[in-house]
Amino acid sequence: MNQFKPIDDRDIQYFKTIIGEQFVSGDPEVLKNYSKDETPDETLRLLPEVVIKPKTTEEIQQIARYCFEKNIAITPRGAGSGLSGGSIPAYGGAVLSLERMNRILEIDTENLMVVVEPGVITNDINRQLKSYSLFYAGYPMSLETCQIGGNVAENAGGGKAVKYGVTGNYVRGVEFVTATGEMVHFGGKVYKDVSSYDIVHLMVGSEGTLGIITKIYLKIIPLPKERIVLLAPFDDVNQALRLPVILLKEMKILPTSLEFMNHESLCFAYKYCNRSYPFPDAKSHVLIEIDGDDEERVFSLSEKIGNRLFDVGAKEIYMADNSILIEEIWKMRRAVPEAIHLALPVEMNEDISLPIQEIGNILLVIDDLSQHYHLFSPVYGHIGDGNLHVTLAPKQIEHWKKDEPIIRKMFYEKVKELGGVLSGEHGIGLKRRNYLSQFYSPEEIRLMRNIKKAFDPKGILNPGKIFPDQE
Amino acid sequence: MNQFKPIDDRDIQYFKTIIGEQFVSGDPEVLKNYSKDETPDETLRLLPEVVIKPKTTEEIQQIARYCFEKNIAITPRGAGSGLSGGSIPAYGGAVLSLERMNRILEIDTENLMVVVEPGVITNDINRQLKSYSLFYAGYPMSLETCQIGGNVAENAGGGKAVKYGVTGNYVRGVEFVTATGEMVHFGGKVYKDVSSYDIVHLMVGSEGTLGIITKIYLKIIPLPKERIVLLAPFDDVNQALRLPVILLKEMKILPTSLEFMNHESLCFAYKYCNRSYPFPDAKSHVLIEIDGDDEERVFSLSEKIGNRLFDVGAKEIYMADNSILIEEIWKMRRAVPEAIHLALPVEMNEDISLPIQEIGNILLVIDDLSQHYHLFSPVYGHIGDGNLHVTLAPKQIEHWKKDEPIIRKMFYEKVKELGGVLSGEHGIGLKRRNYLSQFYSPEEIRLMRNIKKAFDPKGILNPGKIFPDQE
Numbered sequence: 011m012n013q014f015k016p017i018d019d020r021d022i023q024y025f026k027t028i029i030g031e032q033f034v035s036g037d038p039e040v041l042k043n044y045s046k047d048e049t050p051d052e053t054l055r056l057l058p059e060v061v062i063k064p065k066t067t068e069e070i071q072q073i074a075r076y077c078f079e080k081n082i083a084i085t086p087r088g089a090g091s092g093l094s095g096g097s098i099p100a101y102g103g104a105v106l107s108l109e110r111m112n113r114i115l116e117i118d119t120e121n122l123m124v125v126v127e128p129g130v131i132t133n134d135i136n137r138q139l140k141s142y143s144l145f146y147a148g149y150p151m152s153l154e155t156c157q158i159g160g161n162v163a164e165n166a167g168g169g170k171a172v173k174y175g176v177t178g179n180y181v182r183g184v185e186f187v188t189a190t191g192e193m194v195h196f197g198g199k200v201y202k203d204v205s206s207y208d209i210v211h212l213m214v215g216s217e218g219t220l221g222i223i224t225k226i227y228l229k230i231i232p233l234p235k236e237r238i239v240l241l242a243p244f245d246d247v248n249q250a251l252r253l254p255v256i257l258l259k260e261m262k263i264l265p266t267s268l269e270f271m272n273h274e275s276l277c278f279a280y281k282y283c284n285r286s287y288p289f290p291d292a293k294s295h296v297l298i299e300i301d302g303d304d305e306e307r308v309f310s311l312s313e314k315i316g317n318r319l320f321d322v323g324a325k326e327i328y329m330a331d332n333s334i335l336i337e338e339i340w341k342m343r344r345a346v347p348e349a350i351h352l353a354l355p356v357e358m359n360e361d362i363s364l365p366i367q368e369i370g371n372i373l374l375v376i377d378d379l380s381q382h383y384h385l386f387s388p389v390y391g392h393i394g395d396g397n398l399h400v401t402l403a404p405k406q407i408e409h410w411k412k413d414e415p416i417i418r419k420m421f422y423e424k425v426k427e428l429g430g431v432l433s434g435e436h437g438i439g440l441k442r443r444n445y446l447s448q449f450y451s452p453e454e455i456r457l458m459r460n461i462k463k464a465f466d467p468k469g470i471l472n473p474g475k476i477f478p479d480q481e
Numbered sequence: 482m483n484q485f486k487p488i489d490d491r492d493i494q495y496f497k498t499i500i501g502e503q504f505v506s507g508d509p510e511v512l513k514n515y516s517k518d519e520t521p522d523e524t525l526r527l528l529p530e531v532v533i534k535p536k537t538t539e540e541i542q543q544i545a546r547y548c549f550e551k552n553i554a555i556t557p558r559g560a561g562s563g564l565s566g567g568s569i570p571a572y573g574g575a576v577l578s579l580e581r582m583n584r585i586l587e588i589d590t591e592n593l594m595v596v597v598e599p600g601v602i603t604n605d606i607n608r609q610l611k612s613y614s615l616f617y618a619g620y621p622m623s624l625e626t627c628q629i630g631g632n633v634a635e636n637a638g639g640g641k642a643v644k645y646g647v648t649g650n651y652v653r654g655v656e657f658v659t660a661t662g663e664m665v666h667f668g669g670k671v672y673k674d675v676s677s678y679d680i681v682h683l684m685v686g687s688e689g690t691l692g693i694i695t696k697i698y699l700k701i702i703p704l705p706k707e708r709i710v711l712l713a714p715f716d717d718v719n720q721a722l723r724l725p726v727i728l729l730k731e732m733k734i735l736p737t738s739l740e741f742m743n744h745e746s747l748c749f750a751y752k753y754c755n756r757s758y759p760f761p762d763a764k765s766h767v768l769i770e771i772d773g774d775d776e777e778r779v780f781s782l783s784e785k786i787g788n789r790l791f792d793v794g795a796k797e798i799y800m801a802d803n804s805i806l807i808e809e810i811w812k813m814r815r816a817v818p819e820a821i822h823l824a825l826p827v828e829m830n831e832d833i834s835l836p837i838q839e840i841g842n843i844l845l846v847i848d849d850l851s852q853h854y855h856l857f858s859p860v861y862g863h864i865g866d867g868n869l870h871v872t873l874a875p876k877q878i879e880h881w882k883k884d885e886p887i888i889r890k891m892f893y894e895k896v897k898e899l900g901g902v903l904s905g906e907h908g909i910g911l912k913r914r915n916y917l918s919q920f921y922s923p924e925e926i927r928l929m930r931n932i933k934k935a936f937d938p939k940g941i942l943n944p945g946k947i948f949p950d951q952e
Contacts (some may be wrong), residue, residue, distance in 0.1 A: 120726055121836040144730070165675045176673060179650075192924040199836040201866035202647060202905035204636045204686045205913075205920060207932050207947075211682045215675045232733040255591055259615070262703040262774050303733050307778070365592040365670040395672035434673035442676075449676060453663040460935035461678050465928065476678075 014083040014101050014473070017059035021082065025062050025104070028072050033063040033110070044105045047092040048152075049441055050351040050359055054095040058085065058105040065110045067185065067193055067224040074222065075191030077104065083473050086218040088128065088160025091152045093361070094439030096164060096217045100474025106222065108159050114138055115225070123182065123199040124228050128159020135228070145233040147174035148181075150435070151344055159223050165215030167435030169343070172394030173266045173301075176435065178214040183227030186213060186220075189466035198227055212461070217437050218472040220465040234301040236308040237266070239336045240316060242324035243292030247272070247373060249323035250294045254366045254394050256318060257298075263311060267299040268394025270369075275346050275388035275401075282349030283342055288328050296324075296393075297343055299336075343390075347399065350388045354403035356410060358418060362425050363434030366396040375424045376400060383413050397434030422448045438476045446478055485554040485572050485944070488530035492553065496533050496575070499543050504534040504581070515576045518563040519623075520912055521822040521830055525566040529556065529576040536581045538656065538664055538695040545693065546662030548575065554944050557689040559599065559631025562623045564832070565910030567635060567688045571945025577693065579630050585609055586696070594653065594670040595699050599630020606699070616704040618645035619652075621906070622815055630694050636686030638906030640814070643865030644737045644772075647906065649685040654698030657684060657691075660937035669698055683932070688908050689943040691936040705772040707779040708737070710807045711787060713795035714763030718743070718844060720794035721765045725837045725865050727789060728769075734782060738770040739865030741840075746817050746859035746872075753820030754813055759799055767795075767864075768814055770807075814861075818870065821859045825874035827881060829889060833896050834905030837867040846895045847871060854884050868905030893919045909947045917949055 017036075025034045035041075036059070045057045064070050077084050083103030090097050099105050112129035119142050124135060133153045135146045150161060150168035160166070162184070167176040183197030197203050197210040213220060244250040250270060257263050271279070272294050280290060289295070298315060302308040309331070316327050330336045351357070364372060373389065380387040384405045391398035402417060404410040422432070422445060432442055432449050446455060459477060462469070488507075496505045506512075507530070516528045535541050548555050554574025561568055570576050583600035590613050595606060604624045606617045621632060621639035631637070633655070638647040654668030668674050668681040684691060715721040721741060728734045742750070743765050751761060760766070769786060773779040780802070787798050801807045822828070835843060844860065851858040855876045862869040873888060875881040893903070893916060903913055903920050917926060930948060933940070 118836075119730065120838040122726075122729060123836070165679075167673050167675075171673065178679070188924070188928070194922065194925045194928060196925065198900050198902070200834045200900070200902055200905070201837070202638050202642065202834045202863075202868045203902045204906060204908050205834075205903035205917075206909075206925075207691075207929050208636075208649070208679075208682050208686055209928065209932075211679050212932075215679055220678075232730060234733075255593075258593060259590065259703060262705075363671045363673045363676075365589075365594070366672070367591040392673075397673045429669050429671070431669070431671055431674045432676035434671070435675060437675050438677075446676075451665065453659070454665045454667065454677075457659070457665060457680065457936065458678050461680075461683075461932065464931035464935040 014103055014470070015081045017082065017103065021080065022060055024076055025060065025073065029062060029064045029069045035061045044087065044107065045098065047090045047095060047097050049093050049095045050357065051441065054098055054440055056098050056100055057102065058099040059102045061105045061107060063107045063110050067187060070106070070187045070222050070224060071191045071193055073106065074187050074189060077470055078190050078468060081468060081470065083470055085472050086163070086222045088157035088163065089131070089155050091156040092160060092164060092439065093436040094433070094441040096437050096439035096475060097160070098440050100440055108157065111224065117142070118199065119144065121199045122230050124230055126158055126226050126228065128157060128162070128223050128226060130158050132156050132158045132161055139230060140233065143233050144230045146180060146228050146230050148177040148179060148228070158226060162214055162223055162226055163216065163218050164437045165435070167392070167397060169267045169269060169392065171392060172268050173264050178211055180229045181210060181214050181226060182229050184210050184213050184223055185225035187222045187224055189221070189468065189471050201229070215437070217439060217475050219462060219475055220471065222471070235303050236305045237299060237301045237336055238308055238312040239330040239339050240298045240312060240319065241328040241330070241339055242296050242319045243289035243326055244296060244323055245293050245325060246323050247294045248370050250296050251370045251393065252322060253296055256322065257315070261314065261318065263315065265298050265394060266301045267297060268392070269297040269343060269390070270393040271295045271343070271346060271390040272388060274386060275350060275390040278349040278353045278388055279342055279346045282345050282352065289326055292325060297339065346390050350401050354386055354401060356407055357401050357403035358414060360400040360421070361397070361433045361436040362400060362430050363397045364425065364428055364430035366393070368428040368430065369393055369396065369398060371428055372398065372424065372430070375421065376402070379417055379421060383417055418445070419448070440475055443476055444478050446476070485574055485941070486552045488553065488574065492551065493531055495547060496531065496544065500533060500535045500540050506532045515558065515578065516569065518561045518566060518568050520564050520566045521828065522912065525569055525911055527569050527571055528573065529570040530573045532576045532578060534578045534581045538658060541577070541658045541693055541695060542662045542664055544577065545658050545660060548941055549661050549939060552939060552941065554941055556943050557634070557693045559628035559634065560626050562627040563631060563635060563910065564907040565904070565912040567908050567910035567946060568631070569911050571911055579628065582695065588613070589670065590615065592670045593701050595701055597629055597697050597699065599628060599633070599694050599697060601629050603627050603629045603632055610701060611704065614704050615701045617651060617699050617701050619648040619650060619699070629697060633685055633694055633697055634687065634689045635908045636906070638863070638868060640738045640740060640863065642863060643739050644735050649682055651700045652681060652685050652697060653700050655681050655684050655694055656696035658693045658695055660692070660939065660942050664695070672700070686908065688910060688946050690933060690946055691942065693942070706774050707776045708770060708772045708807055709779055709783040710801040710810050711769045711783060711790065712799040712801070712810055713767050713790045714760035714797055715767060715794055716764050716796060717794050718765045719841055721767050722841045722864065723793060724767055727793065728786065732785065732789065734786065736769050736865060737772045738768060739863070740768040740814060740861070741864040742766045742814070742817060742861040743859060745857060746821060746861040749820040749824045749859055750813055750817045753816050753823065760797055763796055768810060817861050821872050825857055825872060827878055828872050828874035829885060831871040831892070832904045832907040833869050833871065833901050835867045835869065835896065835899055835901035837864070839899040839901065840864055840867065840869060842899055843869065843896065843901070846892065847873070850888055850892060854888055889916070890919070911946055914947055915949050917947070
């Protein structure tokens with residue numbers, strides 16, 4: 011177990027000297043605000059000893075050097091919108107919030123790159139790019155609140171990953187401060203780069219455990235003018251689950267989004283939104299978005315898809331072809347996680363990623379578990395890329411404490427058996443670290459730990475994340 | 482400097498026991514064949530002490546364990562088609578050729594993945610996939626000879642990277658044997674995975690220095706039915722160089738390929754192919770390929786591009802819309818590197834990658850250097866993604882030895898100044914390792930070395946690559 015030096019007055023004084031009095035806080039209310047993220051688990055609340063908000067890379071270098079010398083834990087933090095406890099200070103110490111490093115440094119419309127600081131609200135990037143008819147396509151579902159630094163640290167995915175990929179697909183360069191306070195830089199405004207180990211993409215998804223990211227180079231692309239969303243209810247879930255292979259392979263259409271919601275998840279969302287939607291009784295819903303620049307083509311593709319949907323058993327098709335209707339549907343889809351969490355505060359909330367045609371098999375496993383252990387099991391997610399969000403929650407709470415570890419073990423075993431992995435877009439963080447060994451061998455975990463040591467020999471950066479406490 | 486144990490008879494005997502007598506060779510002719518790759522530099526020829534050709538992962542594990550214990554250098558090798566000396570045994574020892582691990586283990590047309598051993602000829606993958614109307618889009622230009630393991634080790638790019646990206650974009654999982662002989666596995670048939678550091682993509686492009694790859698999971702996609710290639714001569718090079726931004730941003734068209742050849746490189750290719758092509762006098766040529774599934778649409782897009790090409794100053798446009806004509810043009814384009822190398826055996830052969838709109842500026846630098854130092858300067862490459870192949874060769878050979886280091890230093894300085902990197906698709910290998918410090922700070926290089934140590938504490942895997950000899 012790590013032994014970090016507790017923060018004392020001299021440390022606080024030092025931080026104040028470096029970044030200014032008003033950006034260093036030990037106020038209990040402030041500490042509380044920085045003790046959590048959006049992970050739906052009330053046990054994941056851990057107080058930092060101090061919150062510091064540097065403004066420049068140089069300030070971060072000085073802080074890192076100091077903390078390295080004194081053995082003080084640093085937990086880098088974005089917007090705190092993460093879903094695996096990645097920004098929760100597991101060992102107290104300093105939370106280093108990047109919120110003041112919020113400048114879009116450059117919009118380079120010739121080289122099709124933006125250069126940003128980590129604290130920029132991801133959505134602001136696209137707001138700025140819109141006037142150039144360009145966009146950053148890696149943004150996740152929580153687009154209104156999340157920060158780009160957090161997205162990079164977690165390799166956030168989102169609803170458009172089928173066509174556009176995830177955050178990492180757009181990160182072309184990073185600058186970061188190492189645990190020892192050195193500023194390093196890899197990649198840049200380049201599309202291709204094999205002149206070093208791929209440290210850029212090693213940083214992506216490393217959850218703040220390898221360095222403090224201070225600058226990000228993102229590839230941008232033309233913003234498609236046209237969008238159409240199709241919403242289709244299915245009674246036979248297996249028919250709905252054939253859609254990835256039907257679209258991607260048979261029809262050779264790469265949709266922007268290919269989303270799935272089972273009946274339970276939709277019910278929670280309907281209730282939460284307090285309004286009625288079409289087809290409330292269907293066993294599952296599929297949401298498909300198509301985009302492009304050619305209005306006629308986007309329309310004809312969505313017509314083709316519509317016809318095919320009927321062929322494979324859609325009961326009805328609802329087509330949204332203007333931004334208000336489209337937003338309406340997405341609002342409902344985006345409400346699903348919050349709706350489930352409010353209805354089922356005691357839950358197991360999973361983010362598995364599987365081969366695209368194994369989703370049907372994992373749904374069978376979920377059905378079995380639900381019946382045997384009397385569970386609610388709302389399931390939704392990105393079936394176009396095999397990333398599924400699964401909630402398992404007890405109908406009667408009293409056996410949950412005993413059942414939950416058994417259910418989790420059985421569930422993960424099946425995920426692994428089907429070729430799946432523990433997390434598709436939320437990360438390991440604090441929440442999943444003790445399940446790592448169900449998916450990786452001791453040798454594999456040792457290799458991960460070696461990488462951690464290579465970057466952070468004392469383990470001061472975001473300690474308590476990714477790795478189980480004991481070997 | 483590394484001190485490896487020289488191979489002796491007992492070592493050879495051990496290898497023979499593990500993998501069979503006929504797959505272990507110390508024959509001088511064999512050793513000579515495994516002393517080189519396709520790098521056009523006669524000084525990069527270094528003999529191994531033994532060549533071993535294991536067939537299974539288990540055999541490789543036993544070999545690695547033995548070599549780790551005895552401190553014997555292992556140089557993993559694919560087809561030897563690399564262009565940076567990555568597979569040349571810099572310190573002798575054992576060349577471990579993966580040529581016998583050449584099975585396509587699985588073509589999974591439902592999950593849209595193939596699972597292959599590293600020694601599979603890359604082109605064989607696509608030959609097999611064709612009957613399913615699927616393809617692996619990450620393949621490089623040397624498709625007839627190269628092996629997929631080598632492509633992964635180098636993160637090979639190619640002529641279609643503008644639209645389809647490079648090797649790494651398709652690698653979803655790897656199995657590899659570590660320096661200590663452990664078999665590890667990361668990723669799989671999954672599209673999204675944030676359940677570990679991104680070791681999959683750290684292995685991609687690591688040039689055999691971090692592990693011996695034994696299995697690769699590749700994403701596959703539908704094979705487009707239609708292709709059209711446009712070849713356009715330009716007299717004003719700057720007009721040609723506006724095309725990436727015109728196509729990608731203004732026209733919102735993502736071409737499959739967007740290639741450039743200057744007059745000199747084309748002259749060498751014409752001569753080499755011993756035939757005449759249209760427009761032999763133009764200062765530069767641009768090759769654009771469009772693909773898709775809808776014949777009408779591909780045709781209308783290529784017409785649109787054709788018109789725009791005339792607008793920006795193309796002297797003429799040659800359109801190839803059937804596979805014979807298309808292959809004709811690509812054959813000429815693919816002949817360029819070989820043609821240049823045959824004509825200019827003494828040369829500096831570069832593989833820089835730059836922000837897409839800085840190519841014009843680097844061409845000015847090349848012109849200046851050529852004039853001042855009396856050089857041939859054939860230039861060609863992938864302007865759609867900023868990856869340019871530059872040959873600088875002396876018109877009179879006598880000053881070259883003195884001039885070459887000066888030219889190289891000036892050239893790299895300018896590349897760096899323009900935001901470029903040392904290699905876009907060929908890698909650092911043996912060839913470029915001593916120039917790393919012109920592009921990276923000591924701290925950055927130290928971080929790379931730390932990664933190397935994390936995977937290979939004794940440095941037995943492909944020693945002498947990537948890193949300069951001295952700190």
